[in-house]
Amino acid sequence: MGSADPFNRLVKLAARAFYDDITTKGENQQKTGRSDNRGIAVVVLDTLTKRQWVREEDLAKDLKLHTKQLRRTLRFFEEEKLVTRDHRKETAKGAKVYNAAVAATGDSQQTGREGDDKQKMHVHSYCCLDYAQIYDVVRYRLHRMKKKLKDELESKNTIQEYVCPNCGKRYTALDALQLVSPYDEYFHCESCNGVLVAESDKLAIQDLGDGDDNARKHRHDKIKDMLSKMEVQLKPLIDQLARVKDLPIPEYGNLQAWEARAHASGRSANGDLTASDPSKSSQGFGFGGTPMPYVGETKVGLLRNFFHFSCEVEVAFSGIGEKGEMVKSETPMKVLPPWMIKDGMNLTKEQRGETKAETKTDSTLTAPEVSDDKKSSTVNDEKKSIQDEYVKAYYAALLMRQREQEETMNRPEPANTISNEDYYTTTERQVGMKSKRDEDHEGDDVNWEEAGPTTGGQTRQFKVDLNEEAEASEEEDDIDWEEG
């Protein structure tokens, strides 16, 4: 979904190129000045690029358009194969599912959607851009335009076609010999003997005047001009098509699939490692709508519990080496958004003021131990020499990180595993938050997201550390691959 930007640009360009002066038919006959809704098509397409699946009522509300007018425009786009639509009967509950999906995708334009929940069974229409088809449609359109002009230009003497007005049968000039009649000077249809009519389906330019030879030349020039103009004016569009050619096309699937996926991705984006279905998360922390400090406390408890555990883990993998890395590499592989980590850290810092002393000593003790152990155990193994290098590098990075943290935060992080615990707990809390958000308001969501990038040095450092870890673990994974 991240790669939708070039496609959105394509849609916008195409909208301006081809749908700029589209008016929805039927309307402009009744009213005059006010019904000049020529830009609507472009506006609608532009708005659709900012969304995925969207309910048409909401879209109309956002655009301040009448639903009928919007629907007419959308129907037009459906015919043009730019938009896929879905209609389904649904209750307030169904609408909720959609709302939840929208919330999960992080769209921040949910306005008055809560009011809709009271509706009974209603047919709702949804629409979404069909990027794959748009790509093809635009290409085909360009191809046809070019072909028509080129045909006209190169073989300006196209083969004449004849149509029988009675039976509709078509002939070309190549059939002329069979069509000629001995009695009069017309061509006659082979099947019904009607008089054939020459058909001229050339470009409209033809009626520009057929007085003399100049007209023909004039027309020729005009077509040439048109072709070159077309190439210049549509160049941005063609360039965009070329750019998009090798990119994976964003595929939102049908409405149901999209909703399901939006749920899932929304959850994973929030770093949900444990709870995989909404029921779980709602039963958990989210149920009470727990405020932040509370969550922090529970986390402290968890942290304490986990502290010993984590020590064990560290010792264990220092002996085995390979396995330990596997365990470790698992967690950083799941890329957590930076704002997540930051939040967790801040919380622990606030909440764990008392536990500082213990953790500090322990962590500083364990870390060097680990590295020593690891060295002694792995020197014997010649096979694992390469792997050891990674391990060494890894631990070096770990130590570095610990020191950095000690310096910057004046507070120790026991080891990697503990910070993993942080992820763990924060994610759970996150889940709770999310489910809560689904239920009532989305304000939190925005805050959360914005908090990430705006914070200063701390987060940045964490980010860097994470990246190092991730890289190291990836490399280790590679080695494992080769050996296994």
Added chain:
Amino acid sequence: MFFHMVLERNMQLHPRHFGRDLRDKLVAKLMKDVEGTCSGHHGFIVAITGIESVGKGRIRDGTGFVVFPVKYQCVVFRPFKGEILEAVVTMVNKMGFFAEAGPVQIFVSNHLIPDDMEFQPGDIPNYTTSDGSVKIQKESEVRLKIIGTRVDATEIFCIGTIKDDFLGVISDPGANS
């Protein structure tokens, strides 16, 4: 366009021709059979210019006919799209005119006749310019360009245009007489 090429054909010869001048009979029959025919692939076979080789004949069971595989050189004529030809007008009507260039028939529709020429019905239907200086009627010779061909297995039909520079009437039968 004309081509000189070598073609092959299985000739069936009646036993009565078996004798001293078998080969002459074979060639005469080949000419009679082949010249003037049209094959979609090669075009019209205009004339046989020589015999390359005559293979061993095989007697067919029951009939006594003998089949000789004959390789012969010939001139073929095949019209191509874009080719300029000189042709004789054979028929003029409201829809355009038909012309013949050797064996090939060409139709020029009235859309492909210069816009300043107009159809004049009457005893001798013709296309005439407004000042009457150029006239296309039956027996006129025109230079035209082929813009489309339809090639069947045994027939080639073309459509042409005289709506281009240096195309049109090259000799007017009315002026000569």
